[in-house]
Amino acid sequence: MINIKEYRCDFCTACVTVCPPDCIEVREASIKIDNDTCIDCNLCTYVCPIEVLSPDEE
Template identity: 50%
Template sequence: MAFVITSPCIDEKAADCVETCPVDCIHEGEDQYYIDPDTCIDCGACEAVCPVSAIFQEDFVPDDEKSFIAKNREFFQK
């Protein structure tokens, strides 16, 4: 998984990341957006435009936000 959307995105539905993604890998969930790890091309376009700084490369997700890595994976296993 290249990028993960974390807690600042909860209830923030600006969707700048969705509009910027060149491969349409960002999907809207009930409370936030999620990045499809099988579609993401690791370009970083979404990270640069996120108005709440919620998007991180998986290896750089802050320790207190690590639970969002699993939350993202679970969203796409449904």
């Protein structure tokens, strides 16, 4: 699981670019992660320039 601070997001798609299973969808002003296909690799959290994404620690 990845936590998303949606209102912080700039929808730049850096996360989409590095996501191995292609489970992130970014549109004009929305970001969604499909938790069924997410593999918890956390690559998206490493690349996000403004700390929108973080691993869910639970």
